[in-house]
Amino acid sequence: MSANTTVQGSDAVPADGAGPLAPDIGPRVDSGAAPGLSPGSTVAVVGTGTMGQGIAQVALTAGHSVRLYDSAPGRAEEAVAAVAGRLERLVAKGRLGAAERDAALDRLHPAAELAGLADAALVVEAIVERLDVKQGLFADLEKVVGDDTVLATNTSSLSVTAIAGGLRRPGRFVGLHFFNPAPLLPLVEVVSGHATDPDTATRAYETMRGWGKTPVRCADTPGFIVNRIARPFYAEALRVFEEGGADPATIDAALRESGGFKMGPFELTDLIGQDVNEAVTRSVWESFFQDPKFTPSLAQRRLVESGRLGRKSGHGWFPYAEGAERPEPHTAPPAEAPARVTVRGSLGPAEPLVELFEAAGITVRRTTGDGYVELPGGARLGLADGETSFEYRKDDVVSFDLALDYAAASRIVLSAREGMDPDILAEAVGLFQALGKKVSVIGDVPGMIVARTVAMLADLAADAVDRRVATAEDVDTAMRLGVNYPAGPLEWAARIGHRRVCDLLGALHDRYPTGRYAPSLALARRGFDEGAEEQS
Structure with a gap:
């Protein structure tokens, strides 16, 4: 099988569970503790697909000599030419000088066999996502490279621990999960297997920093951090x-x-x-x-x-054939805005809406209550909390979804029970339209869309931190840089309030008692601590 047959499992684009005994990923360290590779050292890349070429380009522009190897005859030479073409395009765009390009190309060479990688200080593998193939490759590499060579896999779906399981020196093995395209996306997950030496992980981490990347430390868990x-x-x-x-x-x-x-x-x-x-x-x-x-x-x-x-x-959820029309989101027709509303209690993360109502010329009366907007017709308008409208027997309730920033949001989503009085629903629609928002009305969905998504992201993030998969800082960094989230899930949960997130998931768990929505112990603990702080 050709080493360039790359089938990466990551679903991030430019856009064995680690438990209490997971390896200690440790704190961030200074570069002096275990410095990265020196720029003059040799880096080898095995696998010459898109990812392999991208990793080679990153190492090359960081000043390393780079050897490219592929088991298929001629592929390494083709990859060298492809990387040269990438550099040429950078020169044409003014992002790289001609002299720098020439110097880089002098450091780039194909390797006809694995023995040609013998002097590499780091070997990064980017081949097919098959455990047996990767294990065989590294067993062969260990026979030709020095004992101090760092061996790394770019796997996104296989266990780093398992890949290194048959090695004579598994301590020098680490995961370096780049995101595609590697030259453009800054994130690299530095994954420690159960046998990875701390110094190896630190050396890899510092090397990635030297390459201009933003590395995050991660234990060997399914999907690592991002996936x-x-x-x-x-x-x-x-x-x-x-x-x-x-x-x-x-x-x-x-x-x-x-x-x-x-x-x-x-x-x-x-x-x-x-x-x-x-x-x-x-x-x-x-x-x-x-x-x-x-x-x-x-x-x-x-x-x-x-x-x-x-x-x-040519077709998935949406059609992509030439001339195909994309479906448009449901947008409610114009409705008259109410002249006044009553805000009962605090709206929590939706509190900025009060100022927006007032700025739109809507009279706002504040009073005590459970945290909702009362419309002139008597209906309650509340932030999605995991309840459904049909469960409220006495009140007409319309839910609105969470927004990252209510002032910047261009659309607000509402949810109401089937058969609700259309005049009541029109009041809620008109209220948000008065703020300049498009309004979508969906079915009676518990937890709505954004709120339940963010709550679940926060739950998995908190659980990962407590299981020592990664630090809270690295989790939020990984999700912002790896999949371009507008905020890290832990940062977002703190902004919403951990107790509110926990309550929403608890309500969803009552409606779907499968365990899917049961708040993790990690999130529940944060909610409890938050409540204790408020009472102290």
Whole structure:
């Protein structure tokens, strides 16, 4: 099998569970503790697909001599030419000087056999995502490189520990998970297997910093940081769709225009490839022994089985053939805004709405209460909390979704029970339209769209930190840089309030008692501590 047959499992684009005995990933360290590779040292890259070429380019522009190897004859030479073309384009764009390009090309060489990598200080593998193939490669590499050579895998879906399991010196083995395209995206997950020496992880971390990357430390857990914690971004959207709460275009619009995400999950999975995204989800779910928090979607499975894989097949959730019309999100027609509202209690993370109401010329009366907006017709308008409208027997209730920034949000999503008095619903629609927002009305969805997604992201993030997968800082950094989230999930949860997030998930758990939404002990502890601080 050709070493350049790269099948990376990561579903991040430019856009064995670690428990109490997980290796201590440790604090950040100064570069003097275990410095990275010197610029003059040799870096070898095995596998010459897109990722391998990208990693080679990054090492090359950092000043290293680079050797490219591929088991398929001629592929290494082709990759050298391809990297040269990449550098030429950088020169044409004014991002690289001609002299720098020439110096870099003098340091770039193909290797005809593995023995040609003998003097490498670091070998990075970027080949097919098959455990047996990777294990065989590193067993062969260990026979030719020196004992102080750092061996690294760019795997995104396999266990770093398992890949290194058969090595004579597994302590010098580490995961270096780059994100595609490697020259552009700053994040690199530095993954310590159960046998990785702390000095090896630190050396790899500092090398990545020397290459201009933003490394984060991570224990060897399914999906590492990004692909583990990102699952709810897709899963909750699919759940809302499967239950008939809203269509893909409206769900995407909610997460983009209210949640602040760059892309919605349906358009993003079309870009990634439905087969790739579904395979990553299934891999993480199976690696966590079918934990319900990671359960795959039947709707996505059927889409893959139908051959609708997204952009690459011409059709996924949306059509991509030339001239095809994309579905538009549901947007409510214009409605008259109420002249006044009563705000009862604090709206919590939605409190900025009060100032926006007033700025729109709506009279606001403040009084005590449970945290909702009372409309002139008597209906209650409240932030999504995991309840459903039909459960309120005496009051007409309309829920509105969470927004990253209510002032900047261009769309607000409302949810109401079927059969609600249209005049009541029109009051709620008109209120938000008076703020200059588009309004989407969806079905009676508990937890709505943005709120339940952010709550689940926060829950998985808190759980990962408490299980010592990574530090809180590294988790938030990874999610902002790896998948371009508008805020780290832990930062966002602190802004919303951990108790509120816990309560929302608790309410969802009551409605879906499968364990999927049960708040983790880590999140519950944060909510308890937050409450204790407020009372002290």
